[in-house]
Amino acid sequence: MSIAPLAPGLWRLRANIVACYLLRDADGFGLIDSGWIGSRALIGRALREQGADWSALQLLLLTHGHIDHVGNAAWLQERSPELRVRVHAADTGHAGGRHAYRGLSRVCGWLEGCARPLTGFRPPRLAEPLADGEVIERFGGLEVVHLPGHTAGHCGLIHRATGWLFCGDLFSTTLGIFHWPPPFLNSASAAFPATHARAAALPVGGFLPAHCDNAPPETQRERFLRHC
Numbered sequence: 107m108s109i110a111p112l113a114p115g116l117w118r119l120r121a122n123i124v125a126c127y128l129l130r131d132a133d134g135f136g137l138i139d140s141g142w143i144g145s146r147a148l149i150g151r152a153l154r155e156q157g158a159d160w161s162a163l164q165l166l167l168l169t170h171g172h173i174d175h176v177g178n179a180a181w182l183q184e185r186s187p188e189l190r191v192r193v194h195a196a197d198t199g200h201a202g203g204r205h206a207y208r209g210l211s212r213v214c215g216w217l218e219g220c221a222r223p224l225t226g227f228r229p230p231r232l233a234e235p236l237a238d239g240e241v242i243e244r245f246g247g248l249e250v251v252h253l254p255g256h257t258a259g260h261c262g263l264i265h266r267a268t269g270w271l272f273c274g275d276l277f278s279t280t281l282g283i284f285h286w287p288p289p290f291l292n293s294a295s296a297a298f299p300a301t302h303a304r305a306a307a308l309p310v311g312g313f314l315p316a317h318c319d320n321a322p323p324e325t326q327r328e329r330f331l332r333h334c
């Protein structure tokens with residue numbers, strides 16, 4: 107459990123299972139993903155350390171709709187009623203807890219189905235969907251890059267201020283071990299080759315995965331390029 111400043115106005119909030127990222131600009135705060143178990147306390151602490159409270163949270167951008175990314179979104183909206191939650195249109199079913207999993211990924215659906223009541227999951231109110239190529243003029247500029255494969259609506263976000271890519275579950279480096287998301291968690295696997303090629307060619311200097319160790323963003327990107 108840690109709060110790590112990565113750049114001015116950017117923090118990585120690492121809980122046991124997954125990290126989310128807090129962003130700040132002159133008008134308020136935003137999140138890339140909402141984390142899951144343990145993340146609520148980290149988000150609250152990070153806001154307090156910046157002299158803010160829940161009401162300062164304005165925008166939550168989801169890389170995709172799996173429960174370990176969207177799990178706290180409705181809880182946060184109860185504390186910050188103005189919080190806008192956005193996800194790609196192809197992942198609104200995931201974010202609402204009603205995606206119809208098929209094939210091997212039904213294992214993922216079963217796991218989420220078990221976890222939802224245990225963690226008090228409620229679907230968030232969703233604002234307009236994220237669109238590939240859209241630029242969000244907040245927090246130093248965030249460009250949406252559709253990177254399907256893990257889910258059909260999985261997206262990365264290029265943070266223009268740092269030149270880094272929030273890359274969600276494109277890959278994982280938890281405990282320093284690189285691995286691709288396991289097949290039973292992927293619902294659009296046919297898209298992986300094109301997505302890996304697109305991500306490798308993006309004009310960014312570093313990657314910020316959701317499941318990761320403490321290596322710098324540049325190292326995370328080098329690991330991805332070595333494996334893809």
Ligand SMILES: [Zn+2]
Pocket residue numbers: 170172256275291
């Ligand atoms: Zn995922």
